[in-house]
Amino acid sequence: MQDERRLAVLRAIVEDYVATQEPVGSKALVERHGLGVSPATVRNDMAALEEEGLITQPHTSAGRVPTDKGYRLFVDRLTTIKPMSAAEKRAIATILDGAVDVDDVVRRSVRLLAQLTHQVALVQYPTLNRSTVRHVDLVGLTETRVLVVAILSSGRVEQRLVELDRPLDDDAVADIRGRVAGVITGRIIAEATAALGDLAAPPGDDAGPQSLVVDALVDAMSDHRSSERVAVGGTANLARFGDSFEVSVRPLLEALEEHVVLLKLLGEAQTGGAVTVRIGHEGPYTEFATTSVVATGYGPGQEAVGNLGVVGPTRMDYPGTMASVRAVARYVSRILDEA
Amino acid sequence: MQDERRLAVLRAIVEDYVATQEPVGSKALVERHGLGVSPATVRNDMAALEEEGLITQPHTSAGRVPTDKGYRLFVDRLTTIKPMSAAEKRAIATILDGAVDVDDVVRRSVRLLAQLTHQVALVQYPTLNRSTVRHVDLVGLTETRVLVVAILSSGRVEQRLVELDRPLDDDAVADIRGRVAGVITGRIIAEATAALGDLAAPPGDDAGPQSLVVDALVDAMSDHRSSERVAVGGTANLARFGDSFEVSVRPLLEALEEHVVLLKLLGEAQTGGAVTVRIGHEGPYTEFATTSVVATGYGPGQEAVGNLGVVGPTRMDYPGTMASVRAVARYVSRILDEA
DNA sequence: TCTTGGCACTCCCGGGCGGTGAGTGCCAGC
């Protein structure tokens, strides 16, 4: 019974602190929330919660602030993701439906997520892993330059310019095109890449040019470039960090330009539709010690082709943020499914 | 004679203030620079400079700080762009040469420029205006969906998915492809768009699908999307603003996500290779009242296909920044020329 | 006419100081 009330106190502390950004005291707590007990009782509970490491006080005789552990318990056990309102859902659908291509979906998502959550939004560009090759084309630009274009089912178009070591006439280009297209069209990337291996060193005169073209295609489909990209938006929301710019915001801004780090952060998100939350010091990223990351995967069906989420101060509105992240991920998935 | 010394004093004030970020007094001035006169003399000159509106003091009995007008005079008459060292040039060339496509050039340029100048870098994506159409392709995905792909001489690939109102077999797709390609291949965008107009409402059964395809092509080449995009980097360098985050950096971060505004800022850059500097309140952008923009155009030959530059506090190292901006623009131009 | 040393004045900045108030811990009583 007391245990239950203590959790209620923790929840109240988290909610108040998130709302006011100030340490919350026992008196204010009983006034603002309908706990039917006296401040003294709450103080006892707070002492117990502090004993457990769930809350802490910045200095003696100040109110209490949740610790990372406290937020963790709050997120895991004290809250449920609140569903978005119909109006919010409509707004999301309207904005994302206007996208003209995959890149545009990503850009719009980032913007939308930043606006919804008032935090820094991250959206990973979709990986090509599950895509199939829709179309391959070779375009002879000059006698020794060929543009290789691969169109993938995700809607992405990858291109490479190939410099040949000797002139090639149109028929020869068409020949290579036909051979390559026959082997990989309709296949998923992994299969296509494997199949190209057999073409890399073919018999006959065209070995050189064809190898070069094949290499370019393998490179274009190798997934690295596109999956290593993350769109970032809403950096102005870093102002929510009340702290000084130099100590808290600058390193964050720097980290946000390091897309490799962001990918790792987003990569922690579990597949399968659940929203993952990383709080404060959890994980090895010192730059993000005072921040939480709320992320999830997106993609058609159950399979994630990318992750998206937000970065914000540990003192954030977790239920609302998680709801927004989940909602945007769902709509992005749906749109990618349609395209 | 005195006039000359006064300008020397102004130059010294600008240089010292840029270096120290603190109001500079008469005594420190004669010590750090080799002006062969006494502090009292300098004080008289300072009073004259203040009279002309070139410098100002934050409060009585403080040192002097250059005004926007002072910086303007400094940039226009007191400084020359200092050439980059050979090592710096090599570094620029090395970094940019590794780019795999146009988008990669832009991304690398932004990063490079931010590192060189320690400021916020902006690089506009190349406009398509001067590009020619290298290749057009139509790919039938299903019976009622066609992917339209246009490959431009700039290396950019534009694509649109077209939903048809009725099924179309492969022959019909090939037919439209042939007709469209015949009309626009090799032409510059403007001509191609005009030529497409004649195809929009052709005679015969295929009027519907062909119109849709033509519309998509016109849209893809309409230049709006790509030229409305700006890559931004080095936002962490906003820390150089010593002021409080909320009043000075937050509005800037917000403005930096408004790419329309950035395009206008960059658009002020003159064509023809000169580096343009906008200082402080010059221009209608209240968000950028405390910043200067150093920008220039880039592109193969004399024609600018895009602009790039940096945004920083008015108190910036103009000679160095202008040198970096010019150098990066030149190398980007060269690379685009080669591609 | 310009430069220079001297001098009084201004005002920002940082440190020290006491009052105020929110919040706590503890204890005795119910």
Next chain:
DNA sequence: GCTGGCACTCACCGCCCGGGAGTGCCAAGA
């Protein structure tokens, strides 16, 4: 196990004050 009471602890804020950098002005010298 809850509650009211009470003494205690600090952060915060406004205040004062001295130090110091820098200025403006003036009279004398080149």
